[in-house]
Amino acid sequence: MTSEEISRGIAELGPWFYRFEFGNGLQTTPAIPETVVDIFDTRLRMATSAIDAHFGNRLPAIDCLDIGCHEGFYSLAMAKRGVGRVFGVDAREENLNRARFVAKAMGLDAIDYKQGRVETLAADQGRTYELTLFLGVLYHVEDPMRCLRQVAAVTRELCILETQVVDEVEGFSEWGSREWTRPYQGILAVIDETGEFDAGNRETGVSPMATCPSPKALLFMLKQAGFSRAEILVPPADAYEQHARGKRVVCAAYK
Template identity: 40%
Template sequence: MTALLDQVRGRSWFYEFDLPDGSRTASYLPAGVEKVHTTRLAMLDAALDARYGEGLEDLEAVDLACHQGFFALHVLGRGMKSVLGLDARQEHLDDAKLMAKVQGLANRFPTRQVDLEEAQAKDIGTHDVTLMLGLLYHLENPVRALRLARAVTKRTLLIETQVVPHMSGVVDWGAHTFQRHMVGSFGIIDETEETHAPEASARGICLAPSIEGLEWLLKRVGFSNVERLAPPADGYEQHLGQKRVMFAADV
């Protein structure tokens, strides 16, 4: 264990992980930005508490784009039965597996390299809880990803994403005599020169939704109850400013 801890402490991480000896990893994020993670944790815990209380021991989850395993390992630490971690980048999975070993959770945290732009639900299976945190706005096919999330979720999806300003109104739909209401919007973000970066899109074309558009889509892909989660009063400025949002969507 000492050798594993030395390996972990010998570098910086995207997250501030609590380690078994009481120390914490150093994050390479700019000062203050790491609060995005603690804010997500607070909303994640509140949503799980409201739905399942402390009874997580019979629940199985999948983490779509688990990155270094921060949120998957958190819910495992709370007693969840197992979490399947999926990510497109093998280096993220290697980090996640290392941290799972350090925290003594490796036997409940299987991982698999998967491109979620192409993944099929049958290859992922169904799980009580699906985590989809910080993924959607890095995808070029977000609606497909939401359909995939619904297909693999038995009970609850917890989804968090950057969002863009909402647009509404009436538009011509083929002719001025045929019109439709806009129910939401997507912003196209260019990350084509950043695909080498570990936290950027794997493909470079990113479609980020508006809050209203995401809520509408979650209902249309098949979730029966969609709740927008409130950030804590001392939460990250992007959540407080409605530039990031988190929903709990129940089947």
Template identity: 40%
Template structure:
């Protein structure tokens, strides 16, 4: 397929994202007006964190995009000229979309891998300098397992973003009233069991969303040595500014 035909194929439909195409046009997003700002805010925070963590020259680095969806953030990594970028997703249609976009944009060094991250092992994914996990964690029924997986496939830095629930702390009885434990965080159970057909929903339908404090604690406990919260600008996407979503950079060393 020629470059022109690829572009026409991409432009002929609506997308979750607004992709910037080589001829200066953009794809049309089916998101409600204003919601697409989440992507710009995530990308801004991601790039700032990567500038600080690995520098601006990424030509010798590799990256994996866990739950890559249609590949928009993988394409943002391509702008940084990563040597290799792997987009991982559990849905064939997402992987096909990501592959189509990468071809239309002329991105080299990008490939896709199908995997259900609830079941995948690190050996199935590989080891990469940078890992992205954006908009995934709160769609999982086994979030701690997937955080351990993310640590296992990350050589340098994980960039993670998720919806969060209100924090809960306090002391609870742990077997007897004379033996108690402190709560370090909380998870909220969200029901997506009737929405698993939707492209933006979880695959399994049972979703555990963490509090901000729970996620920060877990990132350290699964093996990241340094964890920093990425603070959005005042004019960023309202969910991130309002602390209904959160973004962290977690570093191996």
């Protein structure tokens, strides 16, 4: 693409969610506050250190599925890092159109984007991927367990998951009699995203109801979904403030 074509595409497809730099001073400007933009870099650094530790020099030989890929920020990062082939899936065609433009403008042809929902991922894909990314999506879906089972079904080795989490709630529930009790395995909060959803926000789930897990609930659910081991990664010292405070977590889940 010529600089003129890139410049026109940036203007026509905006507003943008991420910053993409195309060289020659051409770039997109994220519509979110500058103070929040750091979130993308923290996630990327945490994800890539777990990915490198697991795959080492195998990256060119693996395929990656970026679930809820939005404008393709992380798909692009994986392709640039040398992952063999990257596939991005998102519920919103309007996000994918931007993702396709960015990949084309950067001359990256190792990425394919396709519309789809995480709720039906396994049947839609009909295959597995050594690496899956499930970043910033879990807390926007109304049926997180169904989604995690789908993500586990398409993951062959490692899934990097990032999500907002709610404060831990622990205790015991009565279970049929005051003498019988069961411990809670963390908590799932129910969140109303009606306002954002009805306003056409491009980051919400596909329905106005969302849920948000506590860290213990997340780890328990990942095990139930079919991952043999899952761990919450320690954020770097200069992490985005929400990761630093443990309000968002990045998880490595292994098959």
